Amino acid sequence: MEESHSCFILKLNRDGDETAIYERGKPNYADYFRLTPGRYVIAYQCWYKHADESRSDAVDLKPGRVYRVHSKRNILSYKVTVWIEDRETREVLAGNR
Numbered sequence: 001m002e003e004s005h006s007c008f009i010l011k012l013n014r015d016g017d018e019t020a021i022y023e024r025g026k027p028n029y030a031d032y033f034r035l036t037p038g039r040y041v042i043a044y045q046c047w048y049k050h051a052d053e054s055r056s057d058a059v060d061l062k063p064g065r066v067y068r069v070h071s072k073r074n075i076l077s078y079k080v081t082v083w084i085e086d087r088e089t090r091e092v093l094a095g096n097r
Helices: none
Strands: 007-014 038-048 051-061 067-073 080-086 092-095
Touching (some): 007 067, 038 080, 051 067, 051 080, 051 092
Antiparallel strands (some): 007 038, 038 051, 080 092
């Protein structure tokens, strides 16, 4: 799982377990993670100068795959759209491209 330049993973935990594997702002800051396959809840945020968007989604991560948090911003409305996708296949796991 990777972050893009304007996106941040806020919290990461296994689905059904509230114990955080990662939590932003703690001394263990990271911009990528190696995870075992399974279902995770990922809270993430993407921001631009005048707008931001936060989401929390449950996603199924497959073995040997790399996933990335992405965002785009509408220049006129400043609306930010965020999603998590497979880096190789570009399949969207959560959010809207």
